[in-house]
Amino acid sequence: MESITIKDVARICGVGVSTVSRAINNHPDINPETKEMIMQVIKENHYVPNNSARNLKRSDARAIAILIKGISNPFFNSMIKVFEEEIQKKKYTLVLQHVDEWQDETEVALELEKEKRLRGIVFLGGFASHSEDQLKKIPVPFVLSTVSLLGEEYKNDYSFVSVNDVEESFRMTDYLIRQGHEKIAILCSSENDVSIGALRLAGYKKALESHRIPVEESRIRHMDPEVDTYSIKSGYKLTRELLDEGVDCTAIFALSDSMAIGAVRALIDAGKKVPEDISVAGFDGTEMAAYYNPAITTIRQPAEIMAKETIKLLFDSIKKKTKVQQLIFDGELVPGESVKKRK
Amino acid sequence: MESITIKDVARICGVGVSTVSRAINNHPDINPETKEMIMQVIKENHYVPNNSARNLKRSDARAIAILIKGISNPFFNSMIKVFEEEIQKKKYTLVLQHVDEWQDETEVALELEKEKRLRGIVFLGGFASHSEDQLKKIPVPFVLSTVSLLGEEYKNDYSFVSVNDVEESFRMTDYLIRQGHEKIAILCSSENDVSIGALRLAGYKKALESHRIPVEESRIRHMDPEVDTYSIKSGYKLTRELLDEGVDCTAIFALSDSMAIGAVRALIDAGKKVPEDISVAGFDGTEMAAYYNPAITTIRQPAEIMAKETIKLLFDSIKKKTKVQQLIFDGELVPGESVKKRK
Incomplete structure (x- = not known):
């Protein structure tokens, strides 16, 4: 009962x-x-x-850690809420640990596991290209959530939950092109990034190429890995630079909703209208983007389902029901008010 | 060196x-x-x-917990970042624990303390009216951060860091009145709230009274404590209700920036212009409010300084340098683009 x-x-x-x-x-x-x-x-x-207070009593040694790369991404917040609920349902304790951009999350995980006797780990975001050696050392089941792995060699060794970043980025770029935009600037991660930022940039290039539109390097704006994140501020700064350099574009595709909001605000501050003068698109499908003025046209990642499946996958591993599994979810293009069709 | x-x-x-x-x-x-x-x-x-990985090694039993009431408030994010940095500097481990709106954070704290052998606790947000008994049970130093205590009886017994919520809310309401607004609606917390929401409502009433403007109950919109938080969605919903009921007002004062953003979006969706048709003000001073379109006129709480002082106070207590201390910081009224002077 x-x-x-x-x-x-x-x-x-x-x-x-x-x-x-x-x-x-x-x-x-x-x-x-x-x-x-x-x-x-x-x-x-x-x-x-x-409630969690009472759960804590009986779950001393039954903790799951969520390691989060970068706190500023509001996209993660909706997932964390679900992680908390799902982990509580299983009567486990949740340990949240933020990891700095430059830190090695596998190393943090190894130490945390020792200290807290974890039963499982979720890596949220981040996770560029870790050596197999490093990953193999982690002695408990783990799932990579909203993390894309580049190397084919990883594909069958680790459990992960993500969207297909190349395809989703292709979807948005293709949409912008079909709305009449050819000169599309992209606000992306650092030049050396090998994680989701690189995959989304690849999707952008693939879409341009499929329409035989040349890739123009001046329209590809990389963040500075030392100071920038997928934040509003970065979007603002990169758009400011685009404008200052007089780069010719009719649309800006930002690789996060936060960056898209920064881009819109930079355009408004420069006296431009969005989308009348220039269109802006984002990525993530956050609440903030939906309530922005104009509402941001974006790719919605199914955050809650992805979070639920992450926990399911993790507990399947803990209970040894399954070995590793890879779940790729479809994103959804959500039209807002920030993209205008060009005639 | x-x-x-x-x-x-x-x-x-x-x-x-x-x-x-x-x-x-x-x-x-x-x-x-x-x-x-x-x-x-x-x-x-x-x-x-x-890095934290290495810190973890030597700080097994040196953990500080941050108990956060409500994850959705972006105002807390800027503080958490500082908590992490400051706690890391002291070579302590940080345990982040979210507490549901209806949960008793003192109870969660007591259990967490037992399990993790904490050296100190920061309560972030929440913390309405806990019984003295409950508070006295907590066996380690703690600081209430951005928490206002109502009862005078608490005043000298606990350390806390906050703004003067009555005064800051008075400041904003008084500003709106001086901009020519007399019919000011307020979007606030639940009717039974006895924490910061109640204090800010008191400041609003005090300002109206000081200008001999009658307090009109229909302009005071309470959130439903079962479903609403200081979120964008709540601001949207309460403003929708104001409009549907045809409540007469020329300005809306929302008790968080997130709610203010929801309010603006609801007004835009109803075909109204902000601030031309109706002015909107917020509270917190978040990045999101500054980058919104229009930028939200708000009360900035000095989040980073408050976070730093919270940790300083906590470690002073841990090292037995001081007993309890109360730090009240001044907020700052930051004019944005969302409030218009009426002639």
């Missing part, structure tokens, strides 16, 4: 979840009669409080 | 930090000559790699 949840208790009592929580936790700010009613319902329905 | 950092090594070698990192971590994708040069510089300058 599935036990009832705090939400069920709240519904039965006709009160809010927070009120039930106050009753359970003996808070002073609750009407004594309401409290009595709630405790009665809890008793009758055999409700077992199931 | 202060030891040199990875950035210094990079500068001396004329390469990027990531290249130095690759050299240290024996990555395959680095030119062997570059690597040799870097290792030589490291040796000559007695550089000791100092």
Whole structure:
């Protein structure tokens, strides 16, 4: 029998979840009669409080770590929320660890595993090209989430969940071309990047080539790996540089929604209208992009499904149900208001 | 002697930090000559790699936990970044733990402390009205960061870092009134909230009263604590409701930047212009608000300084240098493009 949840208790009592929580936790700010009613319902329905505090008690050695490369990407936030819920459902503890851009996440993982006796690890973002040696040292199951691996040699050795970055980037570039844009600038990661940034740049080039449009190097704007991330600020800066150098383009494709927002704002500050004067497209499908003015045309990655599948894959590995598995999800082109068809 | 950092090594070698990192971590994708040069510089300058992986090794039992109420507030992100840096400087490990809106963070803290043998705790956000009993049980130093305490009885017992929420909200409301707005709607937290939301609402009322403007209940829009947070979605929803009910107002004051952005978007979707038809103000001073179109007029909380002082206060307590201390910082009204003066 599935036990009832705090939400069920709240519904039965006709009160809010927070009120039930106050009753359970003996808070002073609750009407004594309401409290009595709630405790009665809890008793009758055999409700077992199931919050992380109580989970922690019995899950000392059952922790899953999420290693996040770069905190500023709002795309990750929607995934983390799902990770927390799914891991809690399994009665495991979640350890969140941020990893700096220049740090080696495999090394951080190895140390963390020793200290916290982890049962599994999720690598979120990052993860360029780690040596096989380094990856093989990790003694617990792990899944690479929203990480694309470049080398074919990795393909069958590790579990990962991602979109096809080349294809999705191709999809957006192809869309822009079909909207009449040929001079498309791209705001991408650093020149040495070998991870998702490189794959998305490859998709951009592939789309141009498929339409026989020459690739113009001045339209490819790389971030500085020392100071830039996939952030609003980087998008602003790279677009400012495009404008200052007078690079000829009718559309800008930014490899994250945050960068797209920075690009739009830089254009507005330069007295240009989006999309009337210049079109802007993003990548990720964040809430922020949908609520921006203009709403950003973007590639939506199915963040929640990807997060759920990441945890499923990880627990399948922990329970030895499966060995490694690779899940590639389709992105979706979400038209906003930031791209205009050219006649 | 202060030891040199990875950035210094990079500068001396004329390469990027990531290249130095690759050299240290024996990555395959680095030119062997570059690597040799870097290792030589490291040796000559007695550089000791100092990343979290290595820190973890020697800091088994030296962890600080940050308990975050609500992940969706981008205001916290800028603070977390600073927490990570400052805690790393002290060679402690950081444990990040998110707490659901309805959960009791003191209870989560107590369990976490037992499990991880924490040396200190930062409560970020949340923290309405916890009983003294509950707070007194926490056996390690803690600081309440960006948390306002309502009860006078708490004032001298706990360390906290915040702005004066009543005053800052007064500042913004007073500003709107001086811009010619009398009919100001406010998008705030739930009716039962006794934390920062309640304080900011009090500041709004105080400003209206100081200008002898009657407080109109229909202009006070409360979020539903079961589903809403200080998010873009909540701002959108509450503004939609204002419009649907035909509430008469010339300005909307949202108690977070995220809500302000949701409000602007709802107005745009209803065919209204911001600020020409209606003005919108926010609270927090996030990057997102500065880059929005129109840029949001807001109250900037000095996030980085507050984060630094939080850690300083915590370590002063850990080292028994000070007992409790309360630090109240001034916010700053940052005019954007979203508020128009009425004639």
